Amino acid sequence: xxxxxxxxxxxxxxxxxxxxxxxxxxxxxxxxxxxxxxxxxxxxxxxxxxxxxxxxxxxxxxxxxxxxxxxxxxxxxxxxxxxxxxxxxxxxxxxxxxxxxxxxxxxxxxxxxxxxxxxxxxxxxxxxxxxxxxxxxxxxxxxxxxxxxxxxxxxxxxxxxxxxxxxxxxxxxxxxxxxxxxxxxxxxxxxxxxxxxxxxxxxxxxxxxxxxxxxxxxxxxxxxxxxxxxxxxxxxxxxxxxxxxxxxxxxxxxxxxxxxxxxxxxxxxxxxxxxxxxxxxxxxxxxxxxxxxxxxxxxxxxxxxxxxxxxxxxxxxxxxxxxxxxxxxxxxxxxxxxxxxxxxxxxxxxxxxxxxxxxxxxxxxxxxxxxxxxxxxxxxxxxxxxxxxxxxxxxxxxxxxxxxxxxxxxxxxxxxxxxxxxxxxxxxxxxxxxxxxxxxxxxxxxxxxxxxxxxxxxxxxxxxxxxxxxxxxxxxxxxxxxxxxxxxxxxxxxxxxxxxxxxxxxxxxxxxxxxxx
Amino acid sequence: xxxxxxxxxxxxxxxxxxxxxxxxxxxxxxxxxxxxxxxxxxxxxxxxxxxxxxxxxxxxxxxxxxxxxxxxxxxxxxxxxxxxxxxxxxxxxxxxxxxxxxxxxxxxxxxxxxxxxxxxxxxxxxxxxxxxxxxxxxxxxxxxxxxxxxxxxxxxxxxxxxxxxxxxxxxxxxxxxxxxxxxxxxxxxxxxxxxxxxxxxxxxxxxxxxxxxxxxxxxxxxxxxxxxxxxxxxxxxxxxxxxxxxxxxxxxxxxxxxxx
Numbered sequence: 001x002x003x004x005x006x007x008x009x010x011x012x013x014x015x016x017x018x019x020x021x022x023x024x025x026x027x028x029x030x031x032x033x034x035x036x037x038x039x040x041x042x043x044x045x046x047x048x049x050x051x052x053x054x055x056x057x058x059x060x061x062x063x064x065x066x067x068x069x070x071x072x073x074x075x076x077x078x079x080x081x082x083x084x085x086x087x088x089x090x091x092x093x094x095x096x097x098x099x100x101x102x103x104x105x106x107x108x109x110x111x112x113x114x115x116x117x118x119x120x121x122x123x124x125x126x127x128x129x130x131x132x133x134x135x136x137x138x139x140x141x142x143x144x145x146x147x148x149x150x151x152x153x154x155x156x157x158x159x160x161x162x163x164x165x166x167x168x169x170x171x172x173x174x175x176x177x178x179x180x181x182x183x184x185x186x187x188x189x190x191x192x193x194x195x196x197x198x199x200x201x202x203x204x205x206x207x208x209x210x211x212x213x214x215x216x217x218x219x220x221x222x223x224x225x226x227x228x229x230x231x232x233x234x235x236x237x238x239x240x241x242x243x244x245x246x247x248x249x250x251x252x253x254x255x256x257x258x259x260x261x262x263x264x265x266x267x268x269x270x271x272x273x274x275x276x277x278x279x280x281x282x283x284x285x286x287x288x289x290x291x292x293x294x295x296x297x298x299x300x301x302x303x304x305x306x307x308x309x310x311x312x313x314x315x316x317x318x319x320x321x322x323x324x325x326x327x328x329x330x331x332x333x334x335x336x337x338x339x340x341x342x343x344x345x346x347x348x349x350x351x352x353x354x355x356x357x358x359x360x361x362x363x364x365x366x367x368x369x370x371x372x373x374x375x376x377x378x379x380x381x382x383x384x385x386x387x388x389x390x391x392x393x394x395x396x397x398x399x400x401x402x403x404x405x406x407x408x409x410x411x412x413x414x415x416x417x418x419x420x421x422x423x424x425x426x427x428x429x430x431x432x433x434x435x436x437x438x439x440x441x442x443x444x445x446x447x448x449x450x451x452x453x454x455x456x457x458x459x460x461x462x463x464x465x466x467x468x469x470x471x472x473x474x475x476x477x478x479x480x481x482x483x484x485x486x487x488x489x490x491x492x493x494x495x496x497x498x499x500x501x502x503x504x505x506x507x508x509x510x511x512x513x514x515x516x517x
Numbered sequence: 518x519x520x521x522x523x524x525x526x527x528x529x530x531x532x533x534x535x536x537x538x539x540x541x542x543x544x545x546x547x548x549x550x551x552x553x554x555x556x557x558x559x560x561x562x563x564x565x566x567x568x569x570x571x572x573x574x575x576x577x578x579x580x581x582x583x584x585x586x587x588x589x590x591x592x593x594x595x596x597x598x599x600x601x602x603x604x605x606x607x608x609x610x611x612x613x614x615x616x617x618x619x620x621x622x623x624x625x626x627x628x629x630x631x632x633x634x635x636x637x638x639x640x641x642x643x644x645x646x647x648x649x650x651x652x653x654x655x656x657x658x659x660x661x662x663x664x665x666x667x668x669x670x671x672x673x674x675x676x677x678x679x680x681x682x683x684x685x686x687x688x689x690x691x692x693x694x695x696x697x698x699x700x701x702x703x704x705x706x707x708x709x710x711x712x713x714x715x716x717x718x719x720x721x722x723x724x725x726x727x728x729x730x731x732x733x734x735x736x737x738x739x740x741x742x743x744x745x746x747x748x749x750x751x752x753x754x755x756x757x758x759x760x761x762x763x764x765x766x767x768x769x770x771x772x773x774x775x776x777x
Contacts, residue, residue, distance in 0.1 A: 046762075047685070050676040062676035107692055109685045265698070266623045295696030298681055299741045305681065367628050369736040371727060376736070453626050476698050477737060479625050490619050497615040501608040505591070509600060512592035 035125025056130035067306040076133025080205035085229035149244035159249025177427025198255035269316035269482035279432035294473035304471035335463030338391030348466030523569040652716035671758030687763040711765035
């Protein structure tokens with residue numbers, strides 16, 4: 001056997017083996033399996049009824065605390081369907097997928113970790129039995145995805161135009177951040193906010209091109225998000241080709257900095273001789289940004305369960321005299337009480353948008369900190385707040401101290417050299433806050449120290465979402481580190497160590513050599 | 518070759534901490550890769566290296582076996598080239614370690630937290646004092662139907678107050694959980710309510726994060742102070758539910774054990 005044939009034979013064997021492995025493990029897109037309604041009912045009545053209700057009517061004890069509300073299975077209307085646009089009902093695989101993956105940002109969790117595949121099919125069979133919408137109709141065919149257009153600059157450009165002609169921007173905003181121009185409701189009357197396309201992780205029906213194509217083609221039933229399939233009866237229709245282009249455009253809007261990075265909880269403050277003039281100064285562009293999740297204030301009465309804003313992004317720059325923060329957050333609404341458009345979009349009473357920055361007044365030496373919510377009796381915190389104002393009162397900044405939730409005293413912003421400016425554009429608030437690094441008022445103001453880890457926390461109010469007073473979103477303690485300018489010791493110390501070690505070893509070698517002789 | 522042993526030993530220990538620990542963690546919580554923080558790693562390595570040195574130089578023989586090749590390297594005229602290499606390598610290594618220490622970083626400080634600090638012997642909530650040693654869940658009724666009723670009432674309380682953080686699956690991954698640090702407790706994990714008595718849990722739920730002693734970092738815990746928002750009965754029923762739904766048993770009280 002020549003070397004050549006043996007190589008070929010090995011190649012063939014490896015090929016066959018690879019093929020076998022691939023076919024063995026290639027998991028086909030879940031195929032509808034027959035579910036057992038009785039078994040599904042048992043699972044449902046243990047796990048699901050708390051939200052979806054004992055009869056599937058979306059009236060479980062948790063339902064009234066959730067926006068979006070849980071799905072009402074008695075209606076048989078599902079949001080995330082991939083069936084052909086001509087068919088009203090979803091495919092069994094759609095229900096299976098949502099149960100498997102859950103729906104980010106809603107109460108609906110993913111169930112694949114505790115329910116087996118068969119369990120999930122059983123529960124699908126059960127929830128289908130709660131409505132007569134499905135009747136005897138067989139599982140509908142999937143929407144045709146064979147004409148997929150690969151993403152390319154041209155396709156994205158065409159998609160951008162389709163985004164305009166189909167008027168996606170009326171709800172999703174010019175830059176896709178969901179900054180809507182009119183109030184939107186689910187058919188049930190519940191409030192609904194359009195998706196922010198810069199945050200792929202917030203998509204609820206999957207983030208592959210096929211998923212989004214199905215969404216654009218089918219719309220999202222039960223919500224104002226219309227179907228754009230050409231044969232649908234909606235106002236803005238798009239051809240199959242344009243729907244693929246708009247999908248590519250939507251996916252091109254993803255913004256990596258609008259994602260919280262695991263374990264990164266330090267704001268990296270850099271030194272600059274001159275600080276930015278305002279929040280739109282280009283000098284901010286090179287400052288590193290750190291993102292933090294917001295959670296609603298569900299810790300003390302009055303609690304608040306249905307937030308809209310999900311994260312803040314923060315940058316910091318400083319010099320000898322001053323420190324400047326840049327706080328950015330995507331907010332679908334510019335909440336200015338008195339503004340007619342803002343008034344019509346708002347749910348509940350319209351109040352101004354606000355952002356607050358909290359830092360301890362006394363830095364402890366150990367790990368001890370003030371309580372993250374407004375400090376506590378023994379540990380005061382300082383708060384800088386910016387308020388977007390109304391049509392009659394301008395936007396403004398204030399400073400105060402807290403020693404517990406309702407224990408507040410105003411402090412003198414002028415003494416701290418405090419100023420705050422903010423502006424709203426295309427679905428994003430940018431607010432810059434500036435103050436002195438150190439002040440004369442050591443027991444009233446935080447003293448910012450270079451090179452020290454300073455605890456820092458944030459709170460945010462979306463005034464169009466009924467957020468005011470104790471109803472707001474917040475972060476827990478994170479860190480701010482003002483990086484010391486790279487001193488000479490960074491080079492000198494290693495150099496010194498190098499010289500000492502080399503010299504020391506040579507001396508020792510010399511001594512040992514003499515001894516040996 | 519004697520002097521290679523401790524080096525290999527330290528290397529294995531390093532790999533165990535660097536890869537082994539996160540691997541075990543990932544088995545326990547699939548989908549995660551919990552690395553050991555750099556500062557903790559440095560601390561462990563210091564101990565391990567010191568330990569390895571002590572172990573190897575414990576007796577005269579071991580000491581000699583370790584030290585002779587080194588002395589030889591630094592004094593043997595025939596090994597001049599190798600010696601130069603060793604001197605350069607050691608010096609550069611020292612230089613690099615020194616640089617790691619002084620270079621500017623943004624690594625957050627490590628904060629250790631005692632997850633289950635010792636409870637007080639009694640606690641005052643709802644204007645009443647509860648002796649934690651002997652406290653029992655008054656709703657753990659012997660009657661099955663009654664117990665089921667109380668448990669379901671507890672479920673309603675759980676789904677109106679707790680699941681945002683502790684999750685529908687009691688796994689600590691409610692839809693707002695990701696914003697909190699420490700993360701909400703995972704009740705299906707063996708390390709939480711399964712190893713606690715109901716009275717301990719009652720203390721924790723009733724007095725919340727701020728009720729912890731300082732080793733439990735009360736300033737960081739988002740666990741609400743439930744005695745200000747729920748009644749005593751509601752807390753007991755919620756506790757019935759979290760045990761039942763997560764399928765674990767409370768630890769029986771220490772008092773029983775002490776009597777023996």
